[in-house]
Amino acid sequence: MADRARYLYAVTRGVTTADLAGRTGLDDAPLEVVPHRGLDAVVSDVDLDEFDEDALRKNLEDLAWLERVARGHDDVVRAVAELGPTAPLRLATVCLADAGVRRRLDEWHDGLVAALDRVEGRAEWSVKVVERDRAPATSGGERGDSTSPGAGAAYLLRKRQETEQRAQDEDAALRRADDVYHGLAEVAVAGRRLRPQDARLSGLTGTMTLNAAFLVDDEDADKFAGVAQELAGAAEGAEVLVAGPWPPYSFATLEEA
Structure with missing residues (x-):
C-alpha cells in the first residue's frame, strides 16, 4: 500500500468530523477534521505516490490531473462553507500527518483567525x-x-x-x-x-x-x-x-x- 498523507482543503471553526459524515474528498476518501487552537482543518488521506514533492512537480503540469484535483478541492470547500466560516487553502497543500497539520495551524493561526472573522456570515x-x-x-x-x-x-x-x-x-x-x-x-x-x-x-x-x-x-x-x-x-x-x-x-x- 502506498504511503499516505493528509491533504488540507480549508480551515473553519465549529465543524467536526461528524458534521462531514458521508462527504468525501479526493478519490472518495472520507473527510475528517483536525482541531487545534480553536481552528478546524478539513482534511482527507491521499497517496504520497501522487502528492509528494516530485509527483506534484509533474502532476501540476498535467491539465487533466489539475482539473480533477481542482474540482474535488472546490467541492469540499463549498461543502465546508455551508457549515461555517471558511478559509480555503491553496491547491495541493499536503502534510505527512496530523502533527504537521497542527504545525501549519500554529504557523498561520493569526492570519486564519483574521480571515475567518472577516468572512463569517458573508x-x-x-x-x-x-x-x-x-x-x-x-x-x-x-x-x-x-x-x-x-x-x-x-x-x-x-x-x-x-x-x-x-x-x-x-x-x-x-x-x-x-x-x-x-x-x-x-x-x-x-x-x-x-x-x-x-x-x-x-x-x-x-x-x-x-x-x-x-x-x-x-x-x-x-x-x-x-x-x-x-x-x-x-x-x-x-x-x-x-x-x-x-x-x-x-x-x-x-x-x-
Missing part, C-alpha cells in the same frame, strides 16, 4: 461586465473612385473619425464598468478587481471590461442582486453577469498557505 459574489462586439463601421465612400479629386483627404478623414469613435467607445465601456463596480461596492463589505478572463477560458463573446469579486453580508444578498440588476439595465451595450454566493476565495485565502 459570501463571495462574482460580477463580470462584457461589452458586446460591435460591427465595424462601413462607409460607402470607400467603394467610390479612389482616384477622384479629394479622395485621399476624405479617406484620411474617415480613418481619423473611426479612430476617435473607437476611443470614445472604449472610454464609455470603461465608465460602464466603473459604474457597475462602484455601485456594487456600496452594498458590499469589500470588493476586488481581478484580471479580465481570456475569452477562450470564459467562453464569453465580447470584451470583458470588469472581472470583480465582492464580499457580501448574507443578509444583504437580495439587496446586492437587486442593485446588480438595476446597474445591468443601465449598462447599455454591455452584459452584466452576476454569480454566487460562493466560498470567499478572494477574501479568505492566505497567500502564504
Whole structure:
C-alpha cells in the first residue's frame, strides 16, 4: 500500500468530523477534521505516490490531473462553507500527518483567525461586465473612385473619425464598468478587481471590461442582486453577469498557505 498523507482543503471553526459524515474528498476518501487552537482543518488521506514533492512537480503540469484535483478541492470547500466560516487553502497543500497539520495551524493561526472573522456570515459574489462586439463601421465612400479629386483627404478623414469613435467607445465601456463596480461596492463589505478572463477560458463573446469579486453580508444578498440588476439595465451595450454566493476565495485565502 502506498504511503499516505493528509491533504488540507480549508480551515473553519465549529465543524467536526461528524458534521462531514458521508462527504468525501479526493478519490472518495472520507473527510475528517483536525482541531487545534480553536481552528478546524478539513482534511482527507491521499497517496504520497501522487502528492509528494516530485509527483506534484509533474502532476501540476498535467491539465487533466489539475482539473480533477481542482474540482474535488472546490467541492469540499463549498461543502465546508455551508457549515461555517471558511478559509480555503491553496491547491495541493499536503502534510505527512496530523502533527504537521497542527504545525501549519500554529504557523498561520493569526492570519486564519483574521480571515475567518472577516468572512463569517458573508459570501463571495462574482460580477463580470462584457461589452458586446460591435460591427465595424462601413462607409460607402470607400467603394467610390479612389482616384477622384479629394479622395485621399476624405479617406484620411474617415480613418481619423473611426479612430476617435473607437476611443470614445472604449472610454464609455470603461465608465460602464466603473459604474457597475462602484455601485456594487456600496452594498458590499469589500470588493476586488481581478484580471479580465481570456475569452477562450470564459467562453464569453465580447470584451470583458470588469472581472470583480465582492464580499457580501448574507443578509444583504437580495439587496446586492437587486442593485446588480438595476446597474445591468443601465449598462447599455454591455452584459452584466452576476454569480454566487460562493466560498470567499478572494477574501479568505492566505497567500502564504
